[in-house]
Amino acid sequence: MAQRNNWLRGTTIRKSGPSTSNNTRTNTPQLPSTSKTIYGGGVQDPSGRTTEYFSMDDKCPICDTDRYLKPHLRLLVSPCYHRLCESCIDRLYTLGPAPCPTCNTIQRKLGYTPQTFEDLTVEREVAVRRRIAKEFNKRREDFPDLRSYNDYLEEVEEIAFNLINDIDVAETEARIARYRQENAALIKLNQQREEEYQRYLQEQEEMERQERELRAQELRRIEEEEREEREKGKQAIIDKLETSDKDAARLVAKSRMEAQRRASARAASSSSISFSQSSAHLLRTRATQSAVVPDVPHIPLQDDYYAYDDMFKMQETYHDPVSDAVRRDKEGIMRAGGYQVNQAWERALRFAVAGLDIAPLSGMPTPPAEPMAVDPEGPADVVMASA
Amino acid sequence: MTASLTPDSQPVASSSSQRQPLYEASTQYRYWRFSPEQLAHMRSTLNVDAVSAIRDAFEADSPGSSSNVSFLTAEEEHLLVKLYVGKISQLCGHFRFPEEVEATAVTYLKRFYLKNTVMDWHPKNVMLTALFLATKTTNHPIALESYASHIPKTSPSDVLDLEFLVAQSLGFDFAVWHPHKALWGIWLDVQTLPGISIEDLSKAYEAAHGHVRAARLTDAEFIYTPSQIALACFSLASPTLASAWARAKFPSSAHPPVLDLLGPIKEIIIRDGSPPDVEAVREVDRRLRLCKNPEKIPGTNVYIKKQQEQERKAEEKRLRKAEAARIAMEEGDPFGSELVKKAVEDLDDDDDDD
Numbered sequence: 001m002a003q004r005n006n007w008l009r010g011t012t013i014r015k016s017g018p019s020t021s022n023n024t025r026t027n028t029p030q031l032p033s034t035s036k037t038i039y040g041g042g043v044q045d046p047s048g049r050t051t052e053y054f055s056m057d058d059k060c061p062i063c064d065t066d067r068y069l070k071p072h073l074r075l076l077v078s079p080c081y082h083r084l085c086e087s088c089i090d091r092l093y094t095l096g097p098a099p100c101p102t103c104n105t106i107q108r109k110l111g112y113t114p115q116t117f118e119d120l121t122v123e124r125e126v127a128v129r130r131r132i133a134k135e136f137n138k139r140r141e142d143f144p145d146l147r148s149y150n151d152y153l154e155e156v157e158e159i160a161f162n163l164i165n166d167i168d169v170a171e172t173e174a175r176i177a178r179y180r181q182e183n184a185a186l187i188k189l190n191q192q193r194e195e196e197y198q199r200y201l202q203e204q205e206e207m208e209r210q211e212r213e214l215r216a217q218e219l220r221r222i223e224e225e226e227r228e229e230r231e232k233g234k235q236a237i238i239d240k241l242e243t244s245d246k247d248a249a250r251l252v253a254k255s256r257m258e259a260q261r262r263a264s265a266r267a268a269s270s271s272s273i274s275f276s277q278s279s280a281h282l283l284r285t286r287a288t289q290s291a292v293v294p295d296v297p298h299i300p301l302q303d304d305y306y307a308y309d310d311m312f313k314m315q316e317t318y319h320d321p322v323s324d325a326v327r328r329d330k331e332g333i334m335r336a337g338g339y340q341v342n343q344a345w346e347r348a349l350r351f352a353v354a355g356l357d358i359a360p361l362s363g364m365p366t367p368p369a370e371p372m373a374v375d376p377e378g379p380a381d382v383v384m385a386s387a
Numbered sequence: 388m389t390a391s392l393t394p395d396s397q398p399v400a401s402s403s404s405q406r407q408p409l410y411e412a413s414t415q416y417r418y419w420r421f422s423p424e425q426l427a428h429m430r431s432t433l434n435v436d437a438v439s440a441i442r443d444a445f446e447a448d449s450p451g452s453s454s455n456v457s458f459l460t461a462e463e464e465h466l467l468v469k470l471y472v473g474k475i476s477q478l479c480g481h482f483r484f485p486e487e488v489e490a491t492a493v494t495y496l497k498r499f500y501l502k503n504t505v506m507d508w509h510p511k512n513v514m515l516t517a518l519f520l521a522t523k524t525t526n527h528p529i530a531l532e533s534y535a536s537h538i539p540k541t542s543p544s545d546v547l548d549l550e551f552l553v554a555q556s557l558g559f560d561f562a563v564w565h566p567h568k569a570l571w572g573i574w575l576d577v578q579t580l581p582g583i584s585i586e587d588l589s590k591a592y593e594a595a596h597g598h599v600r601a602a603r604l605t606d607a608e609f610i611y612t613p614s615q616i617a618l619a620c621f622s623l624a625s626p627t628l629a630s631a632w633a634r635a636k637f638p639s640s641a642h643p644p645v646l647d648l649l650g651p652i653k654e655i656i657i658r659d660g661s662p663p664d665v666e667a668v669r670e671v672d673r674r675l676r677l678c679k680n681p682e683k684i685p686g687t688n689v690y691i692k693k694q695q696e697q698e699r700k701a702e703e704k705r706l707r708k709a710e711a712a713r714i715a716m717e718e719g720d721p722f723g724s725e726l727v728k729k730a731v732e733d734l735d736d737d738d739d740d741d
Contacts, residue, residue, distance in 0.1 A: 304406050305406060305407055305408065305409045305412060306406035306407060306408045306409065307409050308408065308409065311636060312572075312576055313579065315575075315578070315579060318575045318578055319578060319585050320574075320575065321589075322571070345572075345575055347568070347572075348568055348569070348571040348572035348575060349572040349575060349576055350409070350572065351564060351565075351568040351569040351571075351572050351613060351614060351617075352569045352570070352571075352572025352573045352575075352576055352614055352617065353572070353576075353614060353636060354408070354409060354410035354564070354569070354612065354613070354614050355408070355410040355411070355416070355612035355613070355614055355615070356612070356614045356615060356618070356633075356636060356637075356643075356645050357637070357643070357644060357645055358410075358411070358416075358612050358615075359644070359648075360422065360610050360611055360648065360651075361420060361421060361422035361425065361610070362422045362423075362424070363422055363424055364422070364424055364425060364428065365422065365425070
C-alpha cells in the first residue's frame with residue numbers, strides 16, 4: 001500500500017534487495033535528516049565526498065525501526081562498529097557520553113560516523129589502515145636496500161593485521177607509539193612531502209582549468225567577432241546595393257571574397273593561439289618521457305662467422321626446375337611464410353662451398369669432448385662408444 | 388665460437404682467416420667427424436663392450452647359457468643398420484616426405500648406432516623413431532597417430548618410447564648439413580661458368596643425385612664434408628664439369644687439394660653405396676633374435692630383475708628427496724638455505740633419466 005502511494009507524495013523509493021548493486025546512495029543523503037547534528041568522518045573518495053551505504057533492509061537494532069516504516073531512516077556507526085539510528089543516538093546521548101547499547105563501551109555522539117561499506121569489518125579495516133598509513137609513511141628511498149624496505153612493509157602489515165583482528169592490541173599500540181617516537185622527524189618530513197605533492201597536483205589541475213577557461217573565452221570572443229562582421233558585411237551589401245548602380249551580382253561576389261579573406265586571416269591567428277596554449281600539455285608529456293628508460297634495440301646474434309661470401313656470386317636468376325613452381329606462383333601462396341627462392345639459392349650455394357678444402361681426419365686423433373653427450377653415470381643401458 | 392659482443396666490429400675490420408667458418412662451427416664438424424680408423428675402432432670397442440655386457444646378463448639369468456650363443460660382430464651390426472637405412476628411404480617414399488627429412492633420418496640412425504648396439508635396440512624400432520624425430524627437426528611435422536597408423540604393427544608408444552633415448556644418443560645435435568643441398572648449390576653455381584650447356588648439366592645433375600642417394604648408405608658423411616661428397620658425386624656423373632667448377636672456386640692454386648679427395652670418396656660410394664644382400668642380413672637378423680640383450684626383452688628374468696632394481700633406485704631417490712625437502716621446510720625457508728640446497732644437488736643431479 002505505502003509503496004503504491006509513493007507517487008502521491010512525489011517520492012520514488014527504488015526497491016532494492018541486497019543482491020542489487022544499487023545499494024549505496026550516490027552522495028550525501030538527499031533525504032532530510034531527522035537529527036540536527038552533522039556527523040563527520042566516514043570514508044571519503046578522492047574528491048572529498050562520502051558515499052553512504054543505503055539498503056531497503058536497513059533496520060535499527062535498538063528501536064527496530066526499518067525503512068518500511070520510516071523512509072528517512074539513517075543508520076550511523078559507532079567507533080566500536082555497531083549501528084544505531086539517528087533518533088536512538090539523539091535519545092541515548094542527550095546527556096553526554098553513554099554506553100553503546102550493543103557492547104556497553106562508553107561512546108560519544110560525535111564518535112558516530114556514516115557507513116560506507118555494507119560489511120562493517122571492511123569499514124573497520126579501512127579506518128585502521130588509514131590511521132596506520134598516516135604515521136607509517138616511509139618510502140623506498142628511506143631504506144638502504146630492498147630487503148629492509150620489505151621487512152618494514154611486513155611489520156606495518158603485521159601491525160595493521162593485529163589491530164584489525166584485535167590481537168595483542170595493547171602491545172601493538174605500544175609498538176606504534178615507540179615507532180612514532182623514534183621516527184617523528186621522518187614521519188613529519190614524509191607528510192610534508194606528501195602534502196607538497198598533493199599541492200603540486202592541485203596546482204597542475206588548477207592551471208589546466210584556467211587554460212581551458214581562457215581558451216573557451218577566446219573562442220567565444222572570436223565567434224562574437226565573426227558574427228558582428230557578418231552582420232556588418234550584410235549591412236554593407238544592402239547599403240551598396242542602395243547607393244551604387246553597379247551590377248548587383250558582382251557586388252555581392254566582391255564582398256563575399258573580402259569576408260573570406262578576413263576569415264582565413266582569423267583562422268591563422270587562432271591557430272597560433274592554440275599552439276601556445278598546448279605548451280603546458282607538451283611540458284607534461286615531456287616530463288613523462290624523460291622518465292622512460294631508453295630502448296636499446298636487441299640484437300640476438302652478434303656473431304662473426306665467415307659465411308664463404310667470397311666463394312660464390314649470386315646471380316639474378318638460375319635455370320632451376322626444382323624451384324620453378326615457387327617462382328611461377330604469382331599469388332604468393334607458396335611464399336606465404338616468407339619463403340624466398342633467392343634465400344634458398346644462397347643457402348644451397350653456401351652449402352656447396354662450405355668446407356670444400358677441409359682435409360679429412362686420419363689415424364687416431366683424440367676425439368673432441370662432447371658437451372651434450374650421454375651421461376656415463378646415467379642409464380647403464382646406453383653403451384658408450386668412447387673407449 | 389667467436390661471438391663478438393661489440394656491434395661495431397664488422398666483418399670489414401677482420402679478415403676471413405680470423406673468423407670461424409660457418410661449417411666448422413657446426414656440431415656436425417665438431418662432434419661427428421671421424422677418421423676411418425676412428426670409426427672402425429669405435430664400432431669394434433662398442434661391439435666388444437656390448438657383447439661382454441650381454442654375456443653377463445645371460446650368465447646372470449642362467450649360468451653357462453652364454454657359451455653357445457654366437458654374438459654379432461661389428462661388421463654384422465653395420466650390415467643390419469645399412470639395411471634399415473634403405474628402409475628409411477622406402478618409408479619416406481611411402482609418406483612422400485621431402486628429401487631433407489629422409490637424409491636427416493638416415494643420419495640420425497647412423498649416428499645412433501655409433502653410440503649404441505643393435506643387440507640392445509633393434510634398428511627396426513629405432514628407424515621409426517629417427518624418422519619421426521627427423522620430420523620434426525626439419526619442420527615437416529606429421530601427427531603421431533597418422534604416422535603410426537600408416538606403418539603396420541606399430542603403435543604411437545613404440546615410436547615415442549625411444550624418442551628421448553635417440554635424441555640423447557645424438558647429443559641433441561639435430562642440425563645436419565646434407566650433401567644433396569650442396570649438390571643443388573653446385574648445380575646452380577656451375578651455371579655461372581662460361582660455355583655450359585644446360586642439357587649436359589641437368590643430365591649430370593640427375594646422375595649425381597643418384598650417387599648422393601647411394602652415398603647415404605656409406606660412412607662418407609662421417610669422414611668428408613657435405614660439399615666434398617656432393618662434388619665427388621657430381622664428378623662421378625661428369626668429371627670434366629666437376630673439375631672445371633672446383634678450379635673456378637680456387638683460382639689461386641693450379642691444382643686444388645679438393646680434387647685429390649674425390650678419388651677416395653668415389654671409391655667409398657662405389658664400394659659401399661649399394662643396399663646389402665638381403666639373404667645375408669636375414670641370417671644376421673635370425674642370429675640377433677638369439678643374442679638380444681635379455682635385459683631389454685620384456686618377460687625374461689633379467690628384465691624383471693632390472694626393472695625391480697630401477698624401481699628400487701627411483702624409490703630410494705624419491706625418499707632422499709622428500710627427506711631433503713622436509714629438512715628444508717623445518718629450517719624455515721621452503722627453498723632451503725645455501726647449505727641444504729647444496730646437499731640436495733649432491734644427492735640428485737640426474738633428474739631426466741626416467
